[in-house]
Amino acid sequence: MRRFFSPLSSALNDNPHHRRLTIGLVVLLLASGVTAYSIAPLSPADSTLPVRQLIEAVTPTATTAPIDQEAVVPMVLYRSEFTRTSDSANTLLQRLGVSDNAATKFLVNDKASRTLLAGTPGKFVSIEADGQQRLLRLKALWPNADGVQFSRLVVERGANGYTSRVEMEQLQSSVRLASATVRNSLNAAAAQAKLPGTIATQLVSVYSRVADFRDVLRAGDSFRVVYEILEADGEVLRVGKLLGAEFVKKDRRYQVMWFEQAGQKGGFYTLDGQSIDRKAMKLPLDASVSSDYGMRIHPVFGKPKTHEGIDFAVASGTPIRSAADGIVSFAGWQKGYGKFVLVKHRDQKATAYAHLSRIQVRKGQRVVLGELLGSVGQTGTATGPNLHFEYLVKDRPQDPDNIARQPADISISSTNSSEFKRMALAMRRHLEVAPLVAMTTVE
Ligand SMILES: [Zn+2]
Incomplete structure (x- = not known):
């Protein structure tokens, strides 16, 4: 019997070579110590996936009762669907091509079967029906709230009518790779690469943190993505986290990776270990403040x-x-x-530096945290050499003391550094092969 994969996995699995490659990558990632991630459910768009259908002749086995020579070859209909908010047992079975009152009744009255339409919609349901559209077997899969296990409901028709059972098993984690060249925007390219919505959102967010706020991706720029999916019986039940990404903008290349240090909140890092959460700012020089922010008698006026x-x-x-x-x-x-000197930062923040003796940057120049801007002096209205420093949010001065109180950059602790290096190496390999694997996804 031919296996049917959901669209998310089909692009990779249709080609045996790609399947091998995927498995190799899964092993790589597992070996590198990726463990649990926060998990987002499939987006609503995923529940409107097209119905897949296959009609197949069943070869009668020796134990099957002799069939009437005149009878048509028994047909078994396989279909799958996702449950919807508005579903009743009746509408779901209808959509699955089943017309069977006994089955509908069983699904309505059986305690285990009722879990199918209770709770979160979007459960994956596959059925087997006979040539008379009667239900032979129904299987439903959905992730459990813990994000680690899934439930499998099986309803089967036997000699004495339907029986049901619910089983629980571990979700299988694996990675998916994708890549695309930007034609209009990062968002459009993410859609073109058929990235799940939650991954596209994370990708845009990561890019806004890793690249300069002025560096919008434009036509010809590209990205590669590595993300996690969670499967049950070969069906993608959940999209996990964005694990890594590469952005290529002209001659710039940004590579990032998700890393979680023991006992700490996970985050994205460049592959050489720099946190991309650069919300943290630092004061422009290491000295004590001689005049505070706020109301004061002006020293000159x-x-x-x-x-x-x-x-x-x-x-x-x-x-x-x-x-x-x-x-x-x-x-x-x-x-x-x-x-x-006035420097504009992300999130509508800016910093200003006054009374310099020497300016060592020019307008339009890109600077990084800690980059030399100039030297302290006494130019303008000043009673002596000093740096007057302002911190602005939406053009309004704030107490720069807020900067001092912000947490410092999260850096990889030395105990985690070998693990980080191992994971970074694995991520580099993932990103290298992403365009090869993702070709079928993009086109
Ligand atoms: Zn001042």
């Missing part, structure tokens, strides 16, 4: 005025470093501020 930043009174020439990754949006003279 002698009147109460809100101090919209903090000052560091340090020696002229002290290096000033960018508080976060970003783009220099101003570098030059600004009245009162003297030699002044």
